[in-house]
Amino acid sequence: MSTAAAAMRKGPWTDEEDEQLVRFVRLFGERRWDFLAKVSGLRRTGKSCRLRWVNYLHPGLRRGRITADEERRIVELHAQWGSRWSRIARSLPGRTDNEIKNFWRTRTRKKALEERRAAAGAGAAATATEEPASSSSSVTTSECRPGSSPTSGAATTASSSSGSSSSLREGRCGDDDGDCDDDAELEEASTPTAAPATKHEQQQPQPQEYYDGCSTMDQLWNEIAAADAAAMSYVVDACWSGAGHYYYSAAAEPPPASPPWEYCGSDFSLWRIDDQEYYKKMLDSS
DNA sequence: AAATTCATCAACCGCGAGTAT
DNA sequence: CATACTCGCGGTTGATGAATT
Incomplete structure (x- = not known):
C-alpha cells in the first residue's frame, strides 16, 4: 500500500490478472x-x-487461423489501405489489428523466402557454387528481416514461463x-x-x-x-x-x-x- | 533422440491525434 | 488558446511450440 509507485509488472499475463482485468472491465467498461x-x-x-x-x-x-477467405480479404484491403491494420481489422470481424499484422508479416516473410529460394535454386543451377553464404546473410540485412534471426531462437531453452495462461491460450x-x-x-x-x-x-x-x-x-x-x-x-x-x-x-x-x-x-x-x-x-x- | 530452424503469438514502445481542462 | 491527459495505432521484439534435419 505504501508503495504507491510500485514497479509496474511486465511480460505475460497470469490467469489471475486476466480474471481481475475482465472483472473490472465488466464493471467500468472499456475505457x-x-x-x-x-x-x-x-x-x-x-x-x-x-x-x-x-x-x-x-x-x-x-x-x-486466418482462413483463406480472410486472407483474400486482407490482401485486398492491404492493397487498398496499406498497413493500416486497425482499419483492415475493422473489416474482419473478430480479428485484431495485431493478429492481422502478425499474419501479414509471416506471409510476406514466407513469400520472400520462397522467392529467394527459387532464385537461389536458379542461381545455383547456373553458377553451381559461389553465393550460398552471401545470399543467406542478406536475409538479415535486406528488406524482410526475419525477426527470429538464424541463431537467436534456439537459445531460448526451457523456462516453462507463464505456464499459467496455457489454459486460456486456446x-x-x-x-x-x-x-x-x-x-x-x-x-x-x-x-x-x-x-x-x-x-x-x-x-x-x-x-x-x-x-x-x-x-x-x-x-x-x-x-x-x-x-x-x-x-x-x-x-x-x-x-x-x-x-x-x-x-x-x-x-x-x-x-x-x-x-x-x-x-x-x-x-x-x-x-x-x-x-x-x-x-x-x-x-x-x- | 537431440539439435536446429521456422512459424506464430503475445507484448512492449514510441508517437500522434483527439479530447478535456 | 495552451496545456495535459488519454487513447489508439503501427512497428518491433521476445518467447514458445512445431516441424525438420
Whole structure:
C-alpha cells in the first residue's frame, strides 16, 4: 500500500490478472484504462491493460487461423489501405489489428523466402557454387528481416514461463464486439444470429470452424460472473448495449452502500467518475 | 533422440491525434 | 488558446511450440 509507485509488472499475463482485468472491465467498461489499471490493483499500465483486453480478452474475438477467405480479404484491403491494420481489422470481424499484422508479416516473410529460394535454386543451377553464404546473410540485412534471426531462437531453452495462461491460450468465444465504431459491417459477418441478450452468458453461437476450445474461457467468464454476483449481489445482468458498451442493470436490491457508478436506464452512462476516490478507498479498506 | 530452424503469438514502445481542462 | 491527459495505432521484439534435419 505504501508503495504507491510500485514497479509496474511486465511480460505475460497470469490467469489471475486476466480474471481481475475482465472483472473490472465488466464493471467500468472499456475505457479510462489508467483508472481501471489503478483501481483493479493490477500492477500494469493502463496501456497494457487495454492491449490485453483488446487483443486477448475481448469476448468478441475470433481465434484460430486466418482462413483463406480472410486472407483474400486482407490482401485486398492491404492493397487498398496499406498497413493500416486497425482499419483492415475493422473489416474482419473478430480479428485484431495485431493478429492481422502478425499474419501479414509471416506471409510476406514466407513469400520472400520462397522467392529467394527459387532464385537461389536458379542461381545455383547456373553458377553451381559461389553465393550460398552471401545470399543467406542478406536475409538479415535486406528488406524482410526475419525477426527470429538464424541463431537467436534456439537459445531460448526451457523456462516453462507463464505456464499459467496455457489454459486460456486456446479458445476464445466470440459473438459481439466492444468498441468498434463501424460495427455495422462487423456484425454482418461475425454473428448471423440475432444480437445476444447478454454478453457472455450466451455466447455459444460461433462458426465452429474457428473455434476449437471455447469452454475454458466460457468457464472463466462464468466464474467471474458468479463471483461478481456473489460479491455484489446486485450487479448481475451484464447487458450489452447496441453501441457496444457494457451497462448494468440492477437485478436485485440496491447495493448496501451505493456504488460509484450509476445504473443506466436509457443511455449507458456507466458510473460516476467523480467518485473515483470513493472507490479507491473502498478497495483499500477491503 | 537431440539439435536446429521456422512459424506464430503475445507484448512492449514510441508517437500522434483527439479530447478535456 | 495552451496545456495535459488519454487513447489508439503501427512497428518491433521476445518467447514458445512445431516441424525438420
